[in-house]
Amino acid sequence: MKKLSFVIPCYNSEHTVGHVVNEIEEAFQGNDRYEYEIVLVNDASPKDDTIGAIRKIAKENPRVIAVNLSKNFGQDSALMAGYSIAKGDYIVSLDDDGQNPAKEAWKLLDKMEEGWDVVFGKYKVKKHSKFKNFGSKVNDLMADALLDKPKDLRLCSYFAMDRFVVEQMLMDRNSFPYIWGLILRSTNKMTNVYIEHRIREEGKSNFTLMKCLKVWFNGFVAFSVKPLRFSALVGVLVAMLGFLYGIYVVVKAVCFAEPVVGWSSLMVALLLIGGIILIMLGLLGEYIGRMNLSINNTPQYIIRDIYRQTDGDLRKN
Secondary structure (H helix, E strand, O other): OEEEEEEEEEOOOOOOHHHHHHHHHHHHOOOOOEEEEEEEEEOOOOOOOHHHHHHHHHHHOOOEEEEEEOOOOOHHHHHHHHHHHOOOOEEEEOOOOOOOOHHHHHHHHHHHOOOOOEEEEEEOOOOOOHHHHHHHHHHHHHHHHHOOOOOOOOOOOOEEEEHHHHHHHHOOOOOOOOHHHHHHHHOOOEEEEEEOOOOOOOOOOOOOHHHHHHHHHHHHHHOOOHHHHHHHHHHHHHHHHHHHHHHHHHHHHHHHOOOOOOHHHHHHHHHHHHHHHHHHHHHHHHHHHHHHHHHOOOOOOOEEEEEEEEOOEEEEO
16 A cells, blocks of 8 residues: 655644644545555744644644744745655645645546656636735746746646655755755656635635745746846847947947937936846845855754654654
8 A cells, every 4th residue: 555645834824734634534534545644844833823733633643743843944945844754655735724625635646646746736716815826827937937847737736746756856955945846857747637726714825925036036046047047138138239329329429420418318228237237146146145055054944843643642753
C-alpha cells in the first residue's frame, strides 16, 4: 500500500485547520489504497493560537504531525519544511482555510496514478476575492514569461506530487524558495484536473499586497535571469534613442541654424533615464543581495518543535 502525505501550511487558522483535518479523515479513513499522514506546519501565526490548535489535533490523531516554525518564513518555506518531514510516495498540498474540499484530492491522485509527476487542481469557478484572483493571474502570467511554464497548465495551491519531485525540490537550498519554480524546474510531466472550490466560511484571506509582491520577487529573481536581460535591452533602446535624438539636434543646429532650446524636455529626459537606471540598479542589487544571503546559508526555515502522538501521549521531537 502506498504512503500518502498531506502537507498543510497554517497561518492564523486556529478555527479552520481542524475542519480541514476532519474532512481529510472523512474522505480517506478506511480506504484500501493509501496509508496517510497529515503534516500541519504553523508558520509562527501571530494573531491566534494556531500552534495550540494543531498540537491538540496531533494529540488526538496519531496520523497528524504538528510542526512549529521559529518565526514567520512565508508559505513556500512552510511547505518546504513540511516536505522535509513528509514520508509519502505522493504528497498533496492544500490550504488551511477550508476552501479546498478534501475529497477532491482523489481526483488529483487518480490522475497521478496515470504516471504524472505533478497534478495541479484547476477550479471551474474560483471563490477567492478579486484581489487574490488578480494576484494568481499575474503569478500565472509571470510563470509563463519567466519560468517557461506550459501555456495550457494552470498553477494552483491544491496539487499532488510524487516522491521524485519532492526529493529534487529538497535538494535546493536557496534562501528564498518558490514552490512553483522548483516544480517547473524538476519535471515536465505536469497536468491539470478540474476540482471544486468553496467560499471561505470564516475569517479573511492572509494574502496581502506585500506577500503578493514577495512571491513575485521570489519567482523572477530566484529562478530567472530574464529580468536582467530585459534591463540590458531597455538600456540599449534608451541609448539608441538618445543617440538618434543627438543626431537630430546636431543636424537641426547645423543645417537650419536653429538654437538648441528645450530645458523642460531635457529635464524630463534626464529624470526618465535616471529613473530607469535606478530601477535597474535596484533590480541588480536585489539579485546580489539574495546571492549574498544564500552564500551565507540563510535558512529557508527553522523548525522549533515537532509534535507526534506516541503511545497515546503527545511527544515533542
